[in-house]
Structures are given as C-alpha cells and as structure tokens.
Amino acid sequence: MDAVALLILLVALVGVALVATVAGLVVTRRRKPGPLPNTHTDVLGVPPADPEAPVELSSPPATIEPEVAPEPVPEAPALERPEGTASRLVRLRQRLAGSQGGLGRGLLALLSRDRLDEDTWESIEDTLLTADVGVAPTQELVDRLRTRLRVEGGAVDARTVLREELVALVDPTMDRRLQVSGEDGRPGVVLVVGVNGAGKTTTVGKIARILVAEDRSVVLGAADTFRAAAVDQLATWGERVGVEVVRGAEGTDPASVAFEAVKDGVDRGVDTVIVDTAGRLQNKAGLMDELGKVKRVIEKQAPVTEVLLVLDATTGQNGMIQARVFSEVVDVTGIVLTKLDGSAKGGIVVAVQRELGVPVKLVGLGEGADDLAPFSPEAFVDALLG
Missing domain, CATH: 1.20.120.140 (SRP54, nucleotide-binding domain)
Structure with a gap:
C-alpha cells in the first residue's frame, strides 16, 4: 500500500472516532442517572423509609392546654359577735x-x-x-x-x-320576757308585725342578734315578699351573724314563705324562728286576712309563741291608731318601740301599754346593729329623771 492510501485511511479512522465520541457525549447528557440502590441503614439499624412509599397519617398530637390557675376561693366573712x-x-x-x-x-x-x-x-x-x-x-x-x-x-x-x-x-309587774322557746322539741316562733317605716325588718334582724348573743340557734323567714328591699335587707342581717334566711321570689305568697321557714326550723331543730311579715295597712279586712292566714299556716308546723308589734315612738297618736288595728287583727303579746332615743315623747310607753294591755318588751335606741335592748321600767324612769 502506498503512502497516500495509508494517510487517507488514518484520517478516516480519526474522523470516525471523533464522530463516535461526540455522539456518546450527547447521549450521556440526555440520560438521567437512575436512583442508586438503597442499601445503607440508619444508626438504629432500620432502613430509611422509601420516599415513594405512601405516607401513613397518625392521629394528631394531643393539644396541650395551658395551665389555668384555680380561682381563689373567697374567704367566708367573719361572723360578728353581737353585744350582750x-x-x-x-x-x-x-x-x-x-x-x-x-x-x-x-x-x-x-x-x-x-x-x-x-x-x-x-x-x-x-x-x-x-x-x-x-x-x-x-x-x-x-x-x-x-x-x-x-x-x-x-x-x-x-x-x-x-x-x-x-x-x-x-307597771313593773308585767311579764316582759320574750317567749322564744317552743315545746316538745319544736322551735319557738316569733311573728313580727307592724307598718312599713316603723323599723320592722330591722327589728327582726336585731332580735336575731340578741338571740345569737345568748347562743341560741335562729332561722329567719322573709315573708314580707312584696318588698324586695325588705328581703335583701333581712338576708344581710342574717349573713352578719350566720343565721339562715328563708326567702321566696318577689310577690310569693307570704304564708308559704312563713310555712317553709318554720318547717326548716323544725327539721333542723333550731331554738327560734322569727318571721317578718308584710307591713301594708290599706284596710283592716285585707290585713286581717293576710296575717290570719300566715298564722294559721305557721301553726301547722309549730305554735306561734310570740307576736311582736313594732311601733315608731315618734308617731304619737298615729302609732296608737296602728296599735289598735293590729291588736284587733292578731293576738299581740308584746310591743317593740323603735326610735325612742330620738324622741322626747317617751310617754307612749305608758299609753300603748294601757291601750293594748300588753307590755313593751324591747326598745330601739338608735341605728346601730345592737341598739335594741330589753325594756326595763326602772331604767326607763331613771333615764327620764336624768
């Protein structure tokens, strides 16, 4: 073979080689490398999860509620110790x-x-x-x-x-003791009557304080249901000395509240139940019907041992008229004279006793919680004389 033919052959071979090399690079560029076999394990010896495997959903983590500090329990108010x-x-x-x-x-x-x-x-x-x-x-x-x-x-x-x-x-011979004890294990029942404005509800609260000071157990009945203020006022008096107050909704039948109060007193075995009644005085017939019903209903549970009539000492002859009306309606057994300290008309003590034939048993001396005292004829006269 001559030299010219050999040269041509070499050039052709080199060309073929160059074309093959270029074609191989193009193919290599277009092909994606396949995934490598997953043969390694993690530090726990468990193969990692297949990224293409379906993901299993577990239940969501429990919600962590923030800690809430418990509300402070309010301290019970300290009970007052009434005066002796x-x-x-x-x-x-x-x-x-x-x-x-x-x-x-x-x-x-x-x-x-x-x-x-x-x-x-x-x-x-x-x-x-x-x-x-x-x-x-x-x-x-x-x-x-x-x-x-x-x-x-x-x-x-x-x-x-x-x-x-x-x-x-x-008249020092009158029996001025409060009949606050019952018989046969039943409580004494004190029914308090009088017109609004005389200090009736306040008097009920103050009598409760006197009895608590003598270590007697007491229940109060808020039967003046036509005045919401009277019911709330009585509840406040009871809270101050730890005495339970039985009450009903505004406008409730007063007799039903009185009945429940006495029933509660009987069930609990308390010493005394004091019932505050409505003080309306529109007409004697209505008053008689209401107070008569209250007393009858109460006595299904226990006898009424005391009926106290509350009078404002400053009303003079008007107070005497009220006294006569109430004495005709209920069997009044004792009188409470309020606001006696602010009046120079102390003679009403004598007048009302003569009019009703019943004793003044308690006198109100002022606005203080313990400004109610047993009436003493000797102390009263000594005060009159200075």
Missing part, C-alpha cells in the same frame, strides 16, 4: 337620759316649787300630755302625786315620789 344584754341595758340608760331627760327635769322643776298651786298642776299635766303619756294615765299620775305630796308634805323628796309613781305607772 348587760351592756345593752347600760346604753339604754345613757341614750334615754340624753333624749328623754327634758321630760323628767321639767316635771322635777315644777314639783320643786315652794307652792304647788293649780297653775303648777296644770303645767304638770301639760308636760305629761305633750310627752304622749295619754289623758287617763296623766290624770291618774297627777292625782297620786297631789295626794302624796299633800299628805306627806315636806317629809318626802319630790324626786323620790315622782320616781316611785312613774315606775308604778309604767
């Missing part, structure tokens, strides 16, 4: 001396004159009548004073005579 009877009587003398002393001083000034003529005795009568003693008791007192001072003359002290006659007029 002895200190109440001390304050009775002090309060009455301040408000009623003018009456006693006026009478003593007249009786201490050198000459007791008719004009002086008329002035004494006027002083007593102005203090609401009443006509008949005034005449009786003046007659007795005239007789004693004329017979005994200068041998007696005018103050001593006046004190003795006033005490007799107030």
Whole structure:
C-alpha cells in the first residue's frame, strides 16, 4: 500500500472516532442517572423509609392546654359577735337620759316649787300630755302625786315620789320576757308585725342578734315578699351573724314563705324562728286576712309563741291608731318601740301599754346593729329623771 492510501485511511479512522465520541457525549447528557440502590441503614439499624412509599397519617398530637390557675376561693366573712344584754341595758340608760331627760327635769322643776298651786298642776299635766303619756294615765299620775305630796308634805323628796309613781305607772309587774322557746322539741316562733317605716325588718334582724348573743340557734323567714328591699335587707342581717334566711321570689305568697321557714326550723331543730311579715295597712279586712292566714299556716308546723308589734315612738297618736288595728287583727303579746332615743315623747310607753294591755318588751335606741335592748321600767324612769 502506498503512502497516500495509508494517510487517507488514518484520517478516516480519526474522523470516525471523533464522530463516535461526540455522539456518546450527547447521549450521556440526555440520560438521567437512575436512583442508586438503597442499601445503607440508619444508626438504629432500620432502613430509611422509601420516599415513594405512601405516607401513613397518625392521629394528631394531643393539644396541650395551658395551665389555668384555680380561682381563689373567697374567704367566708367573719361572723360578728353581737353585744350582750348587760351592756345593752347600760346604753339604754345613757341614750334615754340624753333624749328623754327634758321630760323628767321639767316635771322635777315644777314639783320643786315652794307652792304647788293649780297653775303648777296644770303645767304638770301639760308636760305629761305633750310627752304622749295619754289623758287617763296623766290624770291618774297627777292625782297620786297631789295626794302624796299633800299628805306627806315636806317629809318626802319630790324626786323620790315622782320616781316611785312613774315606775308604778309604767307597771313593773308585767311579764316582759320574750317567749322564744317552743315545746316538745319544736322551735319557738316569733311573728313580727307592724307598718312599713316603723323599723320592722330591722327589728327582726336585731332580735336575731340578741338571740345569737345568748347562743341560741335562729332561722329567719322573709315573708314580707312584696318588698324586695325588705328581703335583701333581712338576708344581710342574717349573713352578719350566720343565721339562715328563708326567702321566696318577689310577690310569693307570704304564708308559704312563713310555712317553709318554720318547717326548716323544725327539721333542723333550731331554738327560734322569727318571721317578718308584710307591713301594708290599706284596710283592716285585707290585713286581717293576710296575717290570719300566715298564722294559721305557721301553726301547722309549730305554735306561734310570740307576736311582736313594732311601733315608731315618734308617731304619737298615729302609732296608737296602728296599735289598735293590729291588736284587733292578731293576738299581740308584746310591743317593740323603735326610735325612742330620738324622741322626747317617751310617754307612749305608758299609753300603748294601757291601750293594748300588753307590755313593751324591747326598745330601739338608735341605728346601730345592737341598739335594741330589753325594756326595763326602772331604767326607763331613771333615764327620764336624768
């Protein structure tokens, strides 16, 4: 083979090689490399999950609720310890001396004159009548004073005579004990009556305090259901000394509330149930029907042991009219005179006792929670005389 032919052959071979090389690169570029076999394991010896395998959904993780601090439990209010009877009587003398002393001083000034003529005795009568003693008791007192001072003359002290006659007029022989105990294991039941504005609901709360001070267990019945304010007021009194108050919705039948209160007292074995009644006085017939029904319903559970009539001492003759109406409706067994400390008309004690034939058992001395005291004729007269 000559040299020319060999050269041509070499050039052709080189060309073929170049074409093959270029074609191989193009094919290599177009082909994607396949996935490598998954043969390795993780650190726990478990092959990793196949990325193309379906994913299994598990239940969602539990929601973690944020911790909520428990609400603080409010502390029960500290119960008040009511004042005892002895200190109440001390304050009775002090309060009455301040408000009623003018009456006693006026009478003593007249009786201490050198000459007791008719004009002086008329002035004494006027002083007593102005203090609401009443006509008949005034005449009786003046007659007795005239007789004693004329017979005994200068041998007696005018103050001593006046004190003795006033005490007799107030009548210390009346039984002024509160009948707050029942029989046969049943509680005593105290029914409190009177017109609105006389301090009836407040008096119920204050009586409860007196009984709690004597370590007696008490339930209150809020049967004045026509005044929501009265029910709320009584509930507040009960809370202050830890006494349960039985109440109903506004407008509830008062007799049903009274019944439930006494039933609760019987079931729990308490010493005393005090029932606050409605104080409306539109007409005597309506009042009689309502109070009569309340009392009848109560006595299906336990006898009523005390009926207290609350009177405002400042109302004078108007209070006497109220007293007469209530005495005709219910069997009043005792009287509570409120606002006596703010009035110089303490003679109503004598007048109302004479009118109803029942004793004044409690007197209100002011606005304080413990300003209600058992009535003492001697303390009352001493306060009148200063």
